[in-house]
Amino acid sequence: MDALTGELEKTGKVPKLLLHSCCAPCSSYVLEYLSKYFEIIDLYYNPNISPREEYETRTAELKRLVETQPHDHPVRFVEGRYDEKEFYEAVRGLENEPEGGARCRKCFELRLKEALKTAVDEHADYFATTLTISPLKNAEVINETGEAVRKEFCETSGNAPDAVPAYLPSDFKKRGGYQRSIELSKEYDLYRQNYCGCVFSKRDAVQREKGENG
Numbered sequence: 001m002d003a004l005t006g007e008l009e010k011t012g013k014v015p016k017l018l019l020h021s022c023c024a025p026c027s028s029y030v031l032e033y034l035s036k037y038f039e040i041i042d043l044y045y046n047p048n049i050s051p052r053e054e055y056e057t058r059t060a061e062l063k064r065l066v067e068t069q070p071h072d073h074p075v076r077f078v079e080g081r082y083d084e085k086e087f088y089e090a091v092r093g094l095e096n097e098p099e100g101g102a103r104c105r106k107c108f109e110l111r112l113k114e115a116l117k118t119a120v121d122e123h124a125d126y127f128a129t130t131l132t133i134s135p136l137k138n139a140e141v142i143n144e145t146g147e148a149v150r151k152e153f154c155e156t157s158g159n160a161p162d163a164v165p166a167y168l169p170s171d172f173k174k175r176g177g178y179q180r181s182i183e184l185s186k187e188y189d190l191y192r193q194n195y196c197g198c199v200f201s202k203r204d205a206v207q208r209e210k211g212e213n214g
Contacts, residue, residue: 001170008037014073018043018119018165020111020129024061025192028069028184029177030130035071041122042066045080045114048087048107049197055082061191068188080114087198099196099204100138107198108145116149119165126168133172133181136196143169 008015017038021027027042034040044062049055059079066077090110094103112129119127129146132139146167154161172178185192195205 001168004168005037014039015125016041016123017168018115018122018124018127020045020115020127020131021062022046022111022129022131022134022197023058023193024065024188024190025181025185026130026133027062028065028188028190029181030133030172031066031069031071031075032180032184033172033177034128035073035075037073038126039073040071040075041078041118041124042075043078043080043115043118045111045118046197047081047083047085047110049082050084050199050202052082054193054197057191058193058197065188065190069184078118080118086110091200095200099201100136103200104137105141105145108142109149112146112149113153116153116165116167120153124165127165128168128170130172132170133177135173135178139171139173143167143171 015038017034018041019030019034020043021030031040031042042062044059046055046058049058063077063079066075087107087110091103091106094101094106097103108131115127115129127146129142131137131142146169150164150167153159154164157164184190195202
């Protein structure tokens with residue numbers, strides 16, 4: 001990413017980026033940083049979020065952030081479809097996997113596939129995700145998944161690699177990125193959830209809280 005942004009600074013080019021966003025707090029720093037270099041389509045596709053009221057709260061917060069945060073280049077919010085069945089089907093058989101394990105990988109894959117599909121439809125040059133800003137998520141696994149999703153798409157669609165949006169690898173938590181997201185969340189008074197989003201992560205969060213409270 002550093003090589004690309006350095007090149008864009010020199011050339012003045014502004015490519016189009018499809019950014020998958022998981023929530024407003026995680027997106028705050030990422031949008032601040034990436035909008036310096038890209039025109040962004042900010043996609044909120046997260047069928048893993050449960051219950052619906054939680055999904056709607058997170059959707060509204062991200063839309064509000066996009067509309068109020070200043071950006072160097074245009075940022076357009078796009079809401080994906082919400083169908084929890086897509087998530088449950090993707091993680092079937094992995095319900096009891098620990099947080100960060102095989103179930104999460106499947107969830108990353110589901111969302112990044114939709115991100116790439118939308119990137120193709122939007123004629124974007126790149127696609128990426130805000131997921132790597134979380135200190136609870138493995139950026140290496142997420143980046144491997146992004147590259148694998150793109151490779152699979154090229155093979156199954158018959159498109160040449162140079163005709164498909166490139167995956168932009170990241171680890172947004174580094175260089176103070178996560179801390180900056182906390183600052184921006186306070187600045188914009190963003191709703192900050194206490195679990196990743198799915199019923200399984202909420203279950204694990206409740207169990208951790210019970211353990212901490214004895």
